[in-house]
Amino acid sequence: MTTVTPMIHVPDVAATARWYEGIGFEVLATAEDGVETTWAQLALGATRVMLNCGGRPATHDRRDVDLYVETDDVEAFRRRFDGRADLDLVEDLHDTFYGMREFIIRDPNGFWITFGQTVSG
Incomplete structure (x- = not known):
C-alpha cells in the first residue's frame, strides 16, 4: 500500500468542492452524470481527499470521519x-x-x- 485517500459522501459535491477550494485545496478531477457533479478529487500539498455524491447533511456535532x-x-x-x-x-x-x-x-x-x-x- 502506498496511500490511503478518504472518500467523503456529501449531499452536494460541487458546492463542497468549491468550499474546499476556498480554504486552499485544488480540484484535480471531477465526474458528472450529465446533471450534477457526482465525484471530485482534491489536493492540498500531498494530501488527497475525494468527495462522492449520496451523503446526508449532519444533524449531530461530529461526523463518523x-x-x-x-x-x-x-x-x-x-x-x-x-x-x-x-x-x-x-x-x-x-x-x-x-x-x-x-x-x-x-x-x-x-x-x-x-x-x-x-x-x-
Missing part, C-alpha cells in the same frame, strides 16, 4: 481564515498533550478538519 492535515506552519495556515464569515471554527489554535499545535474547523457538511503541526522542543 474527520480529516487531519499536518502542516509545516499551522499558525500561518490559521491566518488564512481570519475574517472569513463562512468559517465554522470548532477549536482555535492550541497545544495538545500529545505534542501538536492545532486548530479545527467544520466543513459545510459537518466534517471536522484538524490542521496540526508538531510542537518542537
Whole structure:
C-alpha cells in the first residue's frame, strides 16, 4: 500500500468542492452524470481527499470521519481564515498533550478538519 485517500459522501459535491477550494485545496478531477457533479478529487500539498455524491447533511456535532492535515506552519495556515464569515471554527489554535499545535474547523457538511503541526522542543 502506498496511500490511503478518504472518500467523503456529501449531499452536494460541487458546492463542497468549491468550499474546499476556498480554504486552499485544488480540484484535480471531477465526474458528472450529465446533471450534477457526482465525484471530485482534491489536493492540498500531498494530501488527497475525494468527495462522492449520496451523503446526508449532519444533524449531530461530529461526523463518523474527520480529516487531519499536518502542516509545516499551522499558525500561518490559521491566518488564512481570519475574517472569513463562512468559517465554522470548532477549536482555535492550541497545544495538545500529545505534542501538536492545532486548530479545527467544520466543513459545510459537518466534517471536522484538524490542521496540526508538531510542537518542537
